[in-house]
Amino acid sequence: xxxxxxxxxxxxxxxxxxxxxxxxxxxxxxxxxDYIYTPxxxxxxxxxxxxxxxxxxxxxxxxxxxxxxIGFGYGVNSWWFTEIYGKVTWDGxxxxxxxxxxxxxxxxTETGKYPVDIGFLLELERPQNRNEGYEAKxxxxxxxxxxxxxxxxxxxxxxxxxxxxxxGTYFGYQGQVKYRLQPELELGAQIYSWLxxxxxxxxxxxxxxxxxxxxxxxxxLGRKEALKYNVAYLWGTTTASPxxxxxxxxxxxx
Amino acid sequence: MKxxxxxxxxxxxxxxxxxxxxxxxxxxxxxxxxxNGRFSPSEIDIPAxxxxxxxxxxxxxxxxxxxxxxxxxxxxxxxxSKASFYIGPLSPGVYKFEGEFSPETAQGVVRVK
Numbered sequence: 001x002x003x004x005x006x007x008x009x010x011x012x013x014x015x016x017x018x019x020x021x022x023x024x025x026x027x028x029x030x031x032x033x034d035y036i037y038t039p040x041x042x043x044x045x046x047x048x049x050x051x052x053x054x055x056x057x058x059x060x061x062x063x064x065x066x067x068x069x070i071g072f073g074y075g076v077n078s079w080w081f082t083e084i085y086g087k088v089t090w091d092g093x094x095x096x097x098x099x100x101x102x103x104x105x106x107x108x109t110e111t112g113k114y115p116v117d118i119g120f121l122l123e124l125e126r127p128q129n130r131n132e133g134y135e136a137k138x139x140x141x142x143x144x145x146x147x148x149x150x151x152x153x154x155x156x157x158x159x160x161x162x163x164x165x166x167x168g169t170y171f172g173y174q175g176q177v178k179y180r181l182q183p184e185l186e187l188g189a190q191i192y193s194w195l196x197x198x199x200x201x202x203x204x205x206x207x208x209x210x211x212x213x214x215x216x217x218x219x220x221l222g223r224k225e226a227l228k229y230n231v232a233y234l235w236g237t238t239t240a241s242p243x244x245x246x247x248x249x250x251x252x253x254x
Numbered sequence: 255m256k257x258x259x260x261x262x263x264x265x266x267x268x269x270x271x272x273x274x275x276x277x278x279x280x281x282x283x284x285x286x287x288x289x290n291g292r293f294s295p296s297e298i299d300i301p302a303x304x305x306x307x308x309x310x311x312x313x314x315x316x317x318x319x320x321x322x323x324x325x326x327x328x329x330x331x332x333x334x335s336k337a338s339f340y341i342g343p344l345s346p347g348v349y350k351f352e353g354e355f356s357p358e359t360a361q362g363v364v365r366v367k
Contacts, residue, residue, distance in 0.1 A: 042328050042329070043329075044319075044330045078330075111329070111339045111340060112305070112327075112341060113307075147345060150326070180323075183323050223355060223357070224354065
């Protein structure tokens with residue numbers, strides 16, 4: 001625990017130091033292929049992680065924006081999971097390699113010891129558009145469970161630094177509630193929300209927020225192999241949000 | 255308004271789950287070992303609505319993974335080492351677990367009374 005506490009303090013300092021120079025991402029802060037982070041880390045787990053999503057913009061004049069990513073993740077030990085992946089986007093007429101992303105997740109509390117499991121996320125991205133500099137996303141991840149219910153709430157900050165476009169550090173949260181019906185099919189809901197810049201929150205209608213139903217599941221393919229998935233249909237709940245988003249994630253664990 | 259309603263609903267559920275956990279948490283320690291691909295003991299009795307710490311010691315030369323969908327736990331135990339984690343508070347019932355790397359022999363249940 002002592003090591004985890006020290007690690008947490010170090011990461012917080014890093015996050016706070018870098019926050020002052022951060023600048024922000026594109027029109028919608030939640031990308032079509034975003035997903036809900038969970039704080040638990042499984043040592044030794046290897047996975048090929050694919051994500052896909054497509055967003056219908058609020059304005060009928062804009063093209064639908066889609067994105068996908070593929071990555072490899074590894075549970076280095078009982079408290080650190082790391083994953084690197086590449087992202088592509090397309091808008092109906094153009095497609096492009098979007099970014100390389102390095103995700104690191106740190107489990108800060110022992111599984112189930114406290115009412116809430118806590119983790120920390122530090123994700124660094126190098127966008128293909130060099131004017132955007134580097135993107136960082138970081139924040140605390142919380143998970144609680146009660147009988148067959150599992151709830152997640154993540155408090156995040158996101159922005160770009162060393163670039164020339166899009167000033168500001170953005171603050172948001174994402175949440176998920178899940179009922180563990182059976183391994184292959186679990187039912188729930190997700191919400192992704194960005195409230196505005198850290199020092200200047202938007203009005204309710206200017207905030208970007210999408211929410212809707214989701215399904216989850218896992219099926220074993222062999223002794224050490226499994227396929228996990230989650231799919232969500234999200235409605236934009238403000239005029240600044242995409243009209244709707246369909247997103248999915250499929251992980252091959254081995 | 256719709257946005258606020260969704261926010262408040264999700265955050266309320268999250269806080270409710272936490273409060274429920276806080277109100278019934280306690281602590282007990284249980285030791286399990288893995289030898290020749292089998293759990294010992296393979297049946298564990300614990301009281302209802304009680305948090306329990308499980309320490310699993312793997313005496314074999316190969317790693318094993320404690321896996322239980324019922325308990326919502328997946329924990330790797332390296333060869334010749336231990337791993338600890340917490341389960342519960344649980345309602346009365348039978349909760350299965352197995353060793354993912356040797357599921358034919360590594361089977362067990364947690365009986366909550």
